[in-house]
Ligand SMILES: [Ca+2]
């Protein structure tokens with residue numbers, strides 16, 4: 001056994017991802033799904049983000065045919081299906097994996113509209129809202145485009161396409177010992193200084209505009225012992241909750257957030273000290289793109305569904321302070 005095998009087995013609780021049939025003919029119920037263009041008859045699924053995935057990089061099929069192929073695969077947890085990413089973190093890890101390991105292409109995944117308008121669902125039946133964190137901001141609303149794919153032109157964020165278009169695809173094969181998601185416990189906070197709780201934190205939303213530096217200074221030097229910083233999400237989930245809050249409550253306003261290009265050479269950091277990765281989940285399609293116009297500060301942009309874009313730091317915008325709220329403030 002190679003070293004790579006050993007580490008995979010440890011990570012998957014002693015079991016490797018299963019081998020699945022990918023050859024010329026795959027049985028699906030009583031039908032035979034004719035597959036063309038495959039060079040192998042079987043291959044091992046890849047472990048990414050704690051799940052087992054098969055990434056079809058050569059053959060292209062319609063969404064329905066691709067789904068049949070995935071359903072003909074199986075792990076010890078049951079039959080496969082087109083890949084689903086119920087968590088923001090799993091989605092991000094997977095887009096990163098495709099960026100490094102896949103050819104420049106578009107991959108069907110397990111999300112579609114079965115009926116209605118804009119009624120996106122994962123193939124499990126769970127609803128899937130457009131916008132942050134899964135979708136390219138302009139995508140998800142095109143008529144007669146009822147199937148979702150991860151598209152390389154948008155850092156593998158989701159786009160809608162006509163279901164009959166042939167594309168590469170990603171299958172997911174379930175393992176029996178699936179870790180059960182523990183239900184997130186959201187603390188109930190008393191938010192001071194007219195701040196508002198969104199998710200697990202207290203945020204203060206400005207009613208006037210400032211430059212990025214003035215806004216960051218304001219967040220740090222006001223609010224007494226609750227002084228904080230410009231909004232710097234520590235998780236994808238925190239960013240998602242903020243984007244959804246802004247879409248509902250602050251929909252006509254752009255907001256400065258605590259991201260800046262510290263060197264002016266596309267080295268983006270949160271003011272909390274963590275790097276801001278390119279692509280998913282924070283940036284709008286093709287952003288940041290105005291490096292040569294000295295746009296070194298991050299703005300959550302209402303016309304980009306509150307994904308971030310780069311903006312000139314000296315412009316005035318509304319802003320969001322993330323306050324420091326101690327345990328004692330909890331009820
Ligand atoms: Ca589209």
Ligand SMILES: [Ca+2]
Pocket residue numbers: 287288289290295309310311
């Ligand atoms: Ca820009």
